[in-house]
Amino acid sequence: MKKATHQQTKQHNRDLVLRTIFASESISRAELARVTHLTRTTVSDVVSGLLAEGLVKEVGLGVSIGGKSPILLSIVPDSRYLIGLNLAQDKFIGAVVNLRGEIKEIVEASVQDDNGQTALELVYRIIDQLLKKKIKPVVGIGVGTPGLVNTREGLVVNAVNLDWQDLPLGQLLEKKYRIPVSVLNDSQATAIGEFVYGGGHVSDENLIVVNVKHGIGSGILVNGRLFQGDGGGAGEIGHVVVQENGALCRCGKLGCLETISSARAVLQQLKVDSLDKAQSAFDSGNANARQVVMKAAHYLGISLANLIGTLNIQKIVITGDMTRFGDAWLDAVSASMQNAALSRLSEETRLELGKLDYRACILGASAYLLLDGYSLLFKKEI
Numbered sequence: 040m041k042k043a044t045h046q047q048t049k050q051h052n053r054d055l056v057l058r059t060i061f062a063s064e065s066i067s068r069a070e071l072a073r074v075t076h077l078t079r080t081t082v083s084d085v086v087s088g089l090l091a092e093g094l095v096k097e098v099g100l101g102v103s104i105g106g107k108s109p110i111l112l113s114i115v116p117d118s119r120y121l122i123g124l125n126l127a128q129d130k131f132i133g134a135v136v137n138l139r140g141e142i143k144e145i146v147e148a149s150v151q152d153d154n155g156q157t158a159l160e161l162v163y164r165i166i167d168q169l170l171k172k173k174i175k176p177v178v179g180i181g182v183g184t185p186g187l188v189n190t191r192e193g194l195v196v197n198a199v200n201l202d203w204q205d206l207p208l209g210q211l212l213e214k215k216y217r218i219p220v221s222v223l224n225d226s227q228a229t230a231i232g233e234f235v236y237g238g239g240h241v242s243d244e245n246l247i248v249v250n251v252k253h254g255i256g257s258g259i260l261v262n263g264r265l266f267q268g269d270g271g272g273a274g275e276i277g278h279v280v281v282q283e284n285g286a287l288c289r290c291g292k293l294g295c296l297e298t299i300s301s302a303r304a305v306l307q308q309l310k311v312d313s314l315d316k317a318q319s320a321f322d323s324g325n326a327n328a329r330q331v332v333m334k335a336a337h338y339l340g341i342s343l344a345n346l347i348g349t350l351n352i353q354k355i356v357i358t359g360d361m362t363r364f365g366d367a368w369l370d371a372v373s374a375s376m377q378n379a380a381l382s383r384l385s386e387e388t389r390l391e392l393g394k395l396d397y398r399a400c401i402l403g404a405s406a407y408l409l410l411d412g413y414s415l416l417f418k419k420e421i
């Protein structure tokens with residue numbers, strides 16, 4: 040028993056040190072000890088192990104604060120790889136990603152009117168193709184899928200588009216590929232992607248990322264961790280009713296936010312088959328297109344006000360297809376948000392556009408393993 044506890048402590052220390060090195064560009068052993076509250080001896084021991092495993096390297100000298108200049112440590116980006124998947128509306132995209140979120144290989148496949156089994160086989164096929172590229176070692180797989188997901192169990196509870204109900208996707212993939220797998224809702228994965236790799240967010244601790252595409256969802260990060268709520272559905276703002284007796288939503292309710300503010304809703308109302316057409320009508324000043332897009336922005340702003348009132352998170356990133364309507368759309372979202380929220384709270388809230396487009400979901404799905412699954416990912420008997 041005593042030995043197990045000792046092992047656990049070692050594993051915990053290793054996770055903590057690795058996570059801290061990952062979070063910074065480069066860091067000295069002394070700084071690691073200060074941040075992790077571990078002793079310098081413990082830090083040195085753990086670092087020696089990580090150097091031997093090739094996960095960490097020494098990258099030069101830092102600034103001396105009296106005495107010798109400290110040696111800086113950094114993650115070795117290409118020492119391990121992850122696979123990230125974005126199961127988007129019309130196509131599935133998979134990529135091999137290194138530990139710094141650089142995409143090494145990418146594979147896409149368009150989704151036909153598939154049933155659940157063909158959709159699953161398409162996931163296998165993409166992973167198989169990526170593994171054939173022989174970029175090694177791949178140590179984990181992260182999947183961002185539409186729908187309601189139980190991440191702890193790796194279970195896709197319900198994804199209407201893909202015809203998946205209670206699909207144990209995580210288990211299936213772990214069994215087939217024998218590496219750790221995480222399954223996340225696509226908007227939650229997108230949120231992690233923007234948070235970790237979108238530039239300048241990691242120091243914020245709290246962030247909301249709202250994904251406005253054919254559907255609408257959001258991901259919420261609290262203290263640098265994804266907040267999923269009790270049932271995994273935290274951030275599912277798309278299926279909250281905002282208009283009584285409104286249009287029929289694909290979830291069966293009337294007047295959900297998605298029926299007004301999503302790209303799908305805009306296409307339906309403008310009776311066009313592509314966002315390019317919708318955008319050119321909007322850009323040329325077509326009155327109907329302006330009205331539909333501005334109404335979409337207005338209702339989205341009200342939903343953001345609700346998020347602000349509930350969470351008071353001061354930075355909101357918006358991403359997805361609807362951002363193509365540019366400043367006019369974003370300004371309308373912002374104005375409506377300011378109108379609907381308590382002024383003191385909304386004045387301090389910044390809206391920004393996402394930086395990673397479709398890559399955010401891929402990168403976030405893989406980075407979830409880095410944020411929450413170090414011990415899982417780099418499991419090692421010590």
Ligand SMILES: [Zn+2]
Pocket residue numbers: 277278279288289290291292295297
């Ligand atoms: Zn709905």
